[in-house]
Amino acid sequence: MKQIAILGSTGSIGQSTLSIIESFPDRFAVSSLAAGQNLDAAFEQSVRWHPRVVSVATEESAATLAQRLKTAGISDIEVLYGTEGTVRVATLPEVDFVVSAIVGVAGLEATYAAVEAGKAIGLANKEAMVAAGEILTAAARAKNVPLLPIDSEHNAVHQCMRAGTKEEIRRIWLTASGGPFRQLPLSEFEGITVEQALKHPTWVMGRRITIDSATMLNKGLEIIEACRLFNLPPSDVKVSVHPQSTVHSLVEYIDGSILAQISVTDMRLPILYAMSYPERVQSDLTFDxxxxxxxxxxxxxxxxxxxxxxxxxxxxxxxxHCIALNAADEVAVEAFLERKICFTGIARTIEGVLQATPETHPRTIREVLALDHQAREMAREVLARAGHEAVVPRT
Structure with a gap:
């Protein structure tokens, strides 16, 4: 029985993970949950799964949750908050596997702490690998800890790579749906609305990742993540636009063979793969x-x-530069969603920040977070200098 910790339990990946645990009660059990700001969902999950530890965003939320649990007759769940609470969730001695699914760099410290504690990681948080992948992968190698990708593209690559050695790989191909604007005339990009950008043709995702898919910045983050997960140079990580989103990724071998991974567009499948690795578990997630x-x-x-x-x-x-790319994008996407900049302003903001970013490589998580903060401040300065108005109309 694998004991599972979920960082980001109330998000879509967290909920899908709990669905998998519910479907395989003889294989997986919930040990701890980091639930963030959704207090109602945190309460419901605590009552349903009875984790040993649950962490929420703030001290006030923790006090409220503890009182609600006490009123419900539950007093043996440790309720924590903030970064320290999330780290505790990820490093409990009995935890066997940590699902890292907190959006952005908020879950970075807990993910790193889990690696240092020798926990196997299911990585659904690409931002952690983008911002601190050099540090995380070095720590994982030192601790002999597997970093198993949950993102569908990288999970597909991981599966295809089981057919050969790293030396036999020529390159990998990440597929992209192309988002909602694959065929929109370029001349119309300035007028793209928030509502249009939030209509992804294939996946139902959070607001930021949906906008990132529309700009293809999400695929850019996946390129960096792939380089670090699979120890490949950027020139060996290619992108192909595949509107059907049926082939999740491909691996090309030196003899000319290309292996593709095909499955239903359901995140439960890569989650199950990562949690069960190196086994494959029979499921009802079949492809027609x-x-x-x-x-x-x-x-x-x-x-x-x-x-x-x-x-x-x-x-x-x-x-x-990788840290700045992610940080500037978060700030720019937030500004777009608030209708402070137009759609094309997202790329202009990121480029302005990257041009001002010095070439340096952080050696600690603290340095990563400091650079992340600096990049966010720089992005806000770029936006302020640009003086954009709310140019994206409602539809």
Whole structure:
């Protein structure tokens, strides 16, 4: 029985993880949960799963949750808050596997602490690998800890790589749906609305990741994550636009063979794969081959999606540039969602920050977080200098 800790238990990945645990009660059990700001969901999950420890965002929320649990007759769950609480959730001695699914760098310290504690990691938080991948992978190697990707693309690569050795791999291919604007004329990008950008053609995701998919910055972050997870240079990580989102990724071998991973577009499958690794567990997540139909692949348009070009440039430089890419994007996407900048202003903001970012490589998590803070401040300065108005209309 694997004891599972979930960082980000109230988000979509966290909820899918709990669904998997519910489907396989003989294999997995909930040990601890980091629930963030959703107090009602944290209460419901605590009552349903009875974790040993649950952590929420603030001291006030923790006090409220503890009182609600006491009123419900539950007094043996340790309720914590903040970064210290999340670290505690990730490092309990009995925890066997940590699902890292907190969006952004908020879960970075807990993920690193889990690695240092020798816990196997299921990584659904690409921002942690983008910002501190050099540090995380070095620590994982030192502790002999597996970093198992949950993102569907990297999970697919991981599966395909089991067919050969690293020396036999020529390159990997990450697929991208192309988002909602794959065929929109470039001349219309300035007028893209928030509502349009939030309508992803394939996946139902959080607001930031949906916008990142529309700009293809999300795929850029995945390029950096792939470089670090699989120890490959950016030139060996390619992107192919695949609107059907049926082939999740491909691995090309030196003999010319290309292996593709195909499955349903359901995040429970990569979660189950990571939690069960190296086993494969029978499930009902089957793919109907009769529905496969036509498969299209096309190269990405860097003029249409400049964020993808910026990500490749950051990947080549590494270190602070990868941190700045992610941090600037978070600030810019928030500004777009608040209708303070237009859609194309996201890429312009990121580029302005990257141009001002020095080449340096942090050696500690504290240094990573400091650089992240600096990049966010720089992004706000870029936005202030640009003096954008709320140019994105409602529809």
């Amino acid at each position: 081959m009769a529905s496969l139909g036509q498969l299209n692949f096309e190269p990405p348009d860097f003029a249409r999606f400049p964020c993808l070009r910026l990500a490749y440039e950051a990947a080549e430089k590494g270190g602070a």
